[in-house]
Amino acid sequence: MKTVLWGFVAGATLAVSLAFLGFVVFPGSSLTEAFLAPAGILLPVLGRLVPQAVTYALVPSGGAPAGVLLILVSALAFWLLLGMCLVAVVRKVSLRRRKPAA
Numbered sequence: 001m002k003t004v005l006w007g008f009v010a011g012a013t014l015a016v017s018l019a020f021l022g023f024v025v026f027p028g029s030s031l032t033e034a035f036l037a038p039a040g041i042l043l044p045v046l047g048r049l050v051p052q053a054v055t056y057a058l059v060p061s062g063g064a065p066a067g068v069l070l071i072l073v074s075a076l077a078f079w080l081l082l083g084m085c086l087v088a089v090v091r092k093v094s095l096r097r098r099k100p101a102a
Contacts, residue, residue, distance in 0.1 A: 003091050004084070011083025015076045038078035039071045046074045 022032040047070060059066040 003088055006091075007084030007087035008080070010087045011080035014083040015079035018079055019072075019076065035079070036071060036075050039075040042074035042078050043070060046070060046077070 018031075018035050022029070022035040026032065050070070055066045055070065056062055059069055
C-alpha cells in the first residue's frame with residue numbers, strides 16, 4: 001500500500017510539473033507536444049470509458065473544449081501511471097539490493 005501511495009504522489013508530481021513546464025514556462029514548445037503526445041494512445045480508450053453525460057456536465061457547450069478536457073485528462077493519466085510504475089520499479093530494485101545474498 002505504501003508503494004502505491006508513493007507512486008501516486010510521484011506520478012502526480014511528475015504529471016503536474018510537466019504540464020506546468022509545457023504550458024506555462026515553455027508554451028508552444030516541443031515540451032508541450034511531448035506532454036500531450038501520449039494522449040493519442042489513451043484518448044480512444046478514455047473516450048469510450050467516460051460517458052458523454054459526464055463530459056457534457058463538465059463542459060456544457062461540448063465540442064472542442066470537451067475534446068481539450070479529454071486530451072488533458074488522458075495526458076495527465078499517462079504521466080501519472082508512468083510515475084507510479086517508475087516508483088514501483090525503483091522500490092523493487094532497492095529492496096532486492098538490500099537483501100543479503102544467501
